[in-house]
Amino acid sequence: MRTPDSIPFPELPPHLGRYVVDQDYDAYTARDHAVWRHVMGRLSRHLASKAHESYVRGLEQAGIDTERIPKLEAMNARLGRMGWRAVGVRGFVPPAVFTELQSLRVLAIAADIRAVEHIEYTPAPDILHESAGHAPILADPRYAEYVQRCGVAGFKAIASMEDQAMYEAIRNLSVVKEDPAATPEDHAFALARLQAASASRRYVSESTRASRLYWWTAEYGLVGSLDDPRIYGAGLLSSLGEASHCLTDAVRKVPLSLACADLDYDITTMQPQLFVARGFDHLFEVLEAFEATLAWKRGGDAALEEALRARTVNHLRLSDGLEITGRVAERIACDSLSPTLSTALTRLEGPILASRDGKALGRPWNGSALVAFGQDMPTPRGKFDLALPSGLRLTGFGSEEAEVLNLKGWLHDQALPLPTGARLFFSRDLPSVAGGPGDPGAWDHWFGELEAFAAGEAEQRARQHKADALPAPLAALYEQVRDLRVKGTSTAQQRRDLERALAAYPDEWLLHDEFKELV
Numbered sequence: 001m002r003t004p005d006s007i008p009f010p011e012l013p014p015h016l017g018r019y020v021v022d023q024d025y026d027a028y029t030a031r032d033h034a035v036w037r038h039v040m041g042r043l044s045r046h047l048a049s050k051a052h053e054s055y056v057r058g059l060e061q062a063g064i065d066t067e068r069i070p071k072l073e074a075m076n077a078r079l080g081r082m083g084w085r086a087v088g089v090r091g092f093v094p095p096a097v098f099t100e101l102q103s104l105r106v107l108a109i110a111a112d113i114r115a116v117e118h119i120e121y122t123p124a125p126d127i128l129h130e131s132a133g134h135a136p137i138l139a140d141p142r143y144a145e146y147v148q149r150c151g152v153a154g155f156k157a158i159a160s161m162e163d164q165a166m167y168e169a170i171r172n173l174s175v176v177k178e179d180p181a182a183t184p185e186d187h188a189f190a191l192a193r194l195q196a197a198s199a200s201r202r203y204v205s206e207s208t209r210a211s212r213l214y215w216w217t218a219e220y221g222l223v224g225s226l227d228d229p230r231i232y233g234a235g236l237l238s239s240l241g242e243a244s245h246c247l248t249d250a251v252r253k254v255p256l257s258l259a260c261a262d263l264d265y266d267i268t269t270m271q272p273q274l275f276v277a278r279g280f281d282h283l284f285e286v287l288e289a290f291e292a293t294l295a296w297k298r299g300g301d302a303a304l305e306e307a308l309r310a311r312t313v314n315h316l317r318l319s320d321g322l323e324i325t326g327r328v329a330e331r332i333a334c335d336s337l338s339p340t341l342s343t344a345l346t347r348l349e350g351p352i353l354a355s356r357d358g359k360a361l362g363r364p365w366n367g368s369a370l371v372a373f374g375q376d377m378p379t380p381r382g383k384f385d386l387a388l389p390s391g392l393r394l395t396g397f398g399s400e401e402a403e404v405l406n407l408k409g410w411l412h413d414q415a416l417p418l419p420t421g422a423r424l425f426f427s428r429d430l431p432s433v434a435g436g437p438g439d440p441g442a443w444d445h446w447f448g449e450l451e452a453f454a455a456g457e458a459e460q461r462a463r464q465h466k467a468d469a470l471p472a473p474l475a476a477l478y479e480q481v482r483d484l485r486v487k488g489t490s491t492a493q494q495r496r497d498l499e500r501a502l503a504a505y506p507d508e509w510l511l512h513d514e515f516k517e518l519v
Contacts, residue, residue, distance in 0.1 A: 102151025133234030300340030
């Protein structure tokens with residue numbers, strides 16, 4: 001795992017940098033390169049007339065070579081000309097990390113590559129999917145803008161408490177499917193875990209809807225006419241099975257609409273239905289309609305209710321720009337203060353962090369925070385007795401840094417059960433509630449587990465298991481074929497010797513294909 005001091009881009013915040021890993025290019029086996037060659041060779045032939053024209057042009061611009069797995073350093077230099085960057089990661093990174101990177105125009109590329117057994121399709125992120133699928137089409141400026149905007153929307157969307165369990169279950173299933181050491185029992189357990197996590201969801205969160213929108217567009221989208229669409233989704237572009245299957249009559253094609261955010265998907269199988277955008281401008285129409293549904297854009301009562309049922313850490317942006325991070329625990333309703341707000345008071349459970357413009361204002365604190373609505377004003381200092389437009393009356397003693405003591409409250413003369421000590425803030429209205437903390441870096445500094453996720457330890461173990469499962473004599477044969485290919489010449493004797501050696505591995509079809517191509 002890289003330390004925050006050694007991440008390749010100093011401007012990448014440490015809370016994101018700790019997910020970045022070295023590609024470890026020398027660890028790829030000759031069979032790994034053969035997998036890359038086989039998939040890219042078939043895809044490039046198939047996609048020449050099936051993919052959106054921006055993808056075909058972008059392959060060269062992104063530095064994608066069909067002969068060998070690309071080096072991320074070289075890819076990064078090419079992506080830099082498109083205004084993007086690339087970093088290596090292990091497998092599924094947390095959604096908040098992935099979307100924040102994307103919002104910063106950073107492409108997270110899974111450094112591992114799929115096993116030969118899953119050459120047609122794998123649910124696990126791998127370098128084929130990320131570099132050959134996502135990177136080339138970023139050469140289209142309009143589409144690249146869409147991908148970034150999707151990152152912003154996904155990052156701002158509010159996740160539910162159950163979303164974390166779904167993420168962990170999906171990540172675990174992807175690791176198990178790519179781990180040759182995994183037993184049938186491991187596979188069954190991983191699938192059952194995912195089904196249980198899915199069944200545990202109380203409702204469909206904003207974050208889940210954002211991931212569905214991204215899935216049905218940037219991952220599995222088609223563009224053009226319903227009768228003759230072209231492929232632009234990275235999941236389709238990087239999968240031999242999906243790329244061939246998706247344009248057949250077996251797959252239903254429907255016009256892209258906001259309905260895609262309400263349609264679930266199954267990562268373990270090919271998709272029976274796909275959405276077709278008229279063009280890349282159509283993507284923005286749907287994205288803007290989706291953004292309008294988010295608490296980040298809506299604000300007011302609807303935003304508070306979304307955060308309340310999520311039970312997760314989110315942040316409120318008050319009318320003066322102050323951001324209050326915590327878990328929304330209570331909303332006390334009143335008569336309407338504005339067309340979107342009829343809340344007199346809301347309570348957030350700690351830890352609490354105040355920030356402005358995404359920068360923390362000091363350290364977080366435990367306890368509760370209260371936001372009283374209807375009027376902009378600073379927290380009183382000393383003894384106070386306030387009557388607000390909502391019908392809320394508050395009394396107490398204001399101390400330092402918005403802290404109030406001996407707090408009491410009434411709404412229309414009805415006593416409220418308030419904490420006697422809390423941080424108290426005032427806001428005329430509520431412009432926005434967004435997912436996660438107002439300052440993710442500061443929150444991670446105080447509460448992040450530095451060993452959390454451990455840069456994909458499970459994915460690293462699966463990668464090592466794949467290497468260990470490759471017998472040394474077989475690995476040597478792949479190396480010999482690769483060396484001859486690189487040299488560009490081979491003698492008749494070398495080919496005869498290889499052919500005799502290959503007879504010991506009749507089921508190693510990829511190696512036999514490599515040899516036939518060499519001959």
